[in-house]
Amino acid sequence: MFDNLSNRLDSVFKKLKGHGKLTEKNIEDGLKEVRMALLEADVHYKVVKKFIGDIKERSLGQEVTKSLTPGQQVIKIVNDELTKLMGDSHEELKLSGTLPIPVMLVGLQGSGKTTTAGKLAVLLRKRGRKPYLVPADVYRPAAIDQLKKLGVQLDVPVFPSDAKADPVQICQKALVAGQKEGCDTLLIDTAGRLHVDEELMSELCRIRDKVKPSDILLVADAMTGQDAVNIAKSFNDTLDIGGVILTKMDGDARGGAALSIKSVTGKPIKFIGVGEKLNELEPFHPDRMASSILGMGDVLTFIEKAQSVVDEEKAAELEKKLRKSQFTLEDFRDQMVQIRKMGSLTDLINMIPGFSKNKQLKNLEVDEHELVRIEAIINSMTPLERRQHTIINGSRRKRIARGSGTSVQDVNRLLKNYTQVMKMIKKISKGGMRGFGRGMLPF
Template sequence: MFEALADRLEGAWKKLRGQDKISEANIQEALREVRRALLEADVNLQVVKDFVAEVQEKALGAEVISGVRPDQQFIKIVHDQLVEVMGETNVPLAEAESAPTIVLMAGLQGTGKTTATAKLALHLRKQNRSTLLVATDVYRPAAIDQLITLGKQINVPVFELGTDANPVEIARQGVAKAREDGINTVIIDTAGRLQIDEDMMDELAQIKDTVQPHEVLLVVDAMTGQEAASLTRTFHDRIGITGAILTKLDGDTRGGAALSVRQISGQPIKFVGVGEKVEALQPFYPDRMASRILGMGDVLTLVEKAQEEVGIAEAEKLQEKILNAQFDFDDFLKQTRLLKAMGSLGGIMKMIPGLNKISSEQLEQGEVQLKRAEAMINSMTREERKNPDLLSSSPSRRRRIAKGAGYGLDDVSKLVSDFQKMRSLMQQMGQGQMPGMGLPGMGGGGLFGGGAPAMGGPRNASPPGWRGYPGGPPSKKKKKDKKKKGFGTL
């Protein structure tokens, strides 16, 4: 997501490189690039006008900071304005003082509303909040069956009365059932239409009046661009919503919806859907989204995703093995499975500063290489996986593994060689050293496929803003803290 917007904005920074300071003369070309970037991303026209005017005013009024280049200062200003436009802070889901908290889901047909309902239930379950799903969409074929299937998948109960019951009565009885069973949160999946109509709005209004929800969340397809903002405002004017969930943000979206919804509708984006899997729902943080748009990655979300999948004790144990060069093939398999549980390789790479420029072809190569490595490791004996050094000195073992996995001897030899290099590099990095080289295989089709930039590479290889604003490299203390939380195991 946002690749085209990020590329366009990078063109704006280049207009200011080599300048001594930001001035009225040299900023116009950069602002013109920002305007084009936002319009191409399908951001609402009025939002674009206001955004560019604010950036210009702040840029011309900004004090020159010693040691910060004009392009870095301009990035900082654009970053802060992006955060402001998208809502400045995360707005969490409400929780009623006395259970149950009632969440009403609304939206047009085809936006992924039913799936988003299940995703939200799973998100709450991870926070130890018990949930009941209520199926009131009696019009769309198999809508109730879809919700029941999703509920079984995430181990969350679904309340339904079939397709002949009145949706308002289903909602009322669902809330009563949750109250009776001591359920923390009720999420009501409502019917959608291909377009806004009076019948849909009247039914939503009746359900809302009957159950008195604490949250009314509008599910919006991010691929509708600036139209998503107008849709949010229309629903808000008619039934009164408290926030939005943007779905399909991982698709071929230009990002206009994320930048327009809050500004036009006045309602916050509370969650974003970033994949088809039921786990692919994230709370919306404007500052993190701004960093992704500017190609700076999103390390905080990456750390949170990792913490969901790996315990602190396990992370510390693995860290100890890395420091002592005892990281083995079993550990490598655990890490690759962790990556799969966290999402696609491409989605993870986009969160790491400096790796957002990896092409889809290179990422596809990386996925293939991971599968090849897993197949070869699965052909090893338990002893060989625990002690990779056995394979370095034994061609016969490597030959047997190659035959079992269906690959050539050279493939297994390369895997072993790349693994030893990676283990050595991880040990050095764990001890505070930063060798000026890339991860083994990243540059030549090894464990992960080709093409990723080197760690500790040349100064100009850093993503825009990493050396200046916003932020800069994390301090040694922060790095240490992240390692304790399992960040060092990725």
């Protein structure tokens, strides 16, 4: 999303680092490029004006002139200001009051409200809560059916809404039903329109006044850029929303909505949709997003993703096997499955600090299909073959290739690379585990 902005900022910083001393002129020249990059990213022009002014004031101040590395200090200032622009720190969902606690999802048609309701249910359940889905969009019958199907898929209870009923009554009855179901959080999927109108806002206000939600979240499409900011302002002026969920952040949007919403509305982005899968809704962290834009990676999100899929007992057991050089193909397959649960490998690699600045690695696309082939090859082996790869002779290789829908050459390559990795692990084990990790994947 922020590739163009990241590239432009990187270019500016390189020029600033080339100056032994920062002057008003070279800072002004650099900030002109930053200004253009932000405007091209569809950031609101008033936001850009204030942002550039704040950076210029700080860059010409004492904190830079007294710095031994003024160019790097400017990068720090830009990072600080980007973070402040998006809200300083992550703001959580407000969940307080009598159970079940209502949360309203509002927004225009096509923003992804219904799917986001399912994603939010997944995220809350991971946190130990018991969500209850409430379809309150009676004008689009497919929305009710869609949410019911999501509920079945996720094993989350859904209120049996009737398309002929009044949305306010649906929400009031759902409060009672949710309590009987033993749920603690009501996720209300409200109606949308193709544009903001008086009728829509009136209905949403009636639901808000009767249900008294603990939080109101606007679901907005990041791909719409400044339109998303204007929509957020309209909904906030009428409903006093608690925050925003930006969907389609994995697309090719320019990023203006993410950088403008907090400044224009005063309300934070709380979550972002980073993919189509129901587990691809993430808390929004302004500081991490700023680091990512500046090519510094996002180590904390990487760690959180790892912690969410890694079994600590299995990890400790794996470490013992590695130290004793007992890491089998079966172990490798299990580790690969866990890594794939963390999401796209390309996205994970881009979270590594400095990765985006490496010209050779920047546009690297990891072939996810290769991982599928490797898993298929290992699954086609017998349990004994996975534990003792040395018994795999020519006839066994042919059988494994047939069973996995691959070629004998694919099987040979996997076994060869696995053998090389095992040799490397033995060397590392003898000299301690320092440096372990590079070249781990045998393909």
